[in-house]
Amino acid sequence: MKKRTFSKQSMKNLAQYKDLSDEEFEKVWDTQQTDSEPVREFENRIELKISEFENDYDISDLKFNDLQVLRSLAQALITIEDLEIFNYKLRMEGISDQNLNLMDKIGRQVSQTRSDISKMQDDLKITRKIRKGDKELTVLSEIERLKTKAKEFYESKMNYVFCHKCNMLLSTAWFLYPNAKNRMTLTCNRKLDSGGLCNTIIKITTKELLGKRGTNKSEIMPESLI
Structure with a gap:
């Protein structure tokens, strides 16, 4: 599957950037330009993650500094995804004493990253777009709900x-x-x-x-x- 890339104009049209001044946007654009393919791919993952937030959460009122926090939040979620994939690969290799120690370290790192996510979510105060009823789910509560559901399924199997x-x-x-x-x-x-x-x-x-x-x-x- 071909990875999605963003031109300068298409990136400027994203909800999280469209209200920035030209000067503010140029700073964001300059920091994201690089000749390194792995870094470009990582930047695309961040943009895709932010686009997912845009679909489910109201980020229209976020200021420039808040958008930088949102970017860090996207990076933290990607980090958790990568750590969980690595953890899964370790299990597929067979669990040894060495792997158990490494998996324990990964678990602690995931917990720390989730703590960072909690703080960033508290700083942003963004809420999920309401589709049914009048219950608002914060980013953190949604993440916690998914974590609990996945943990219950994992433990049962x-x-x-x-x-x-x-x-x-x-x-x-x-x-x-x-x-x-x-x-x-x-x-x-x-x-x-x-x-x-x-x-x-x-x-x-x-x-x-x-x-x-x-x-x-x-x-x-x-x-x-x-």
């Missing part, structure tokens, strides 16, 4: 089984039918410092995993995965 002895992650699974008849038997093949294998056998039903929030050892799960 993903299950993690660890070795009771050495805490090695043995299985990450998504069960369609969690019940007492679905039993897993896993053998830990982690190589110990002594040179031998752990060989601990874990037996657990999918019903038991569901009752324990999707893991048999919640005390070692990173907060970002619970």
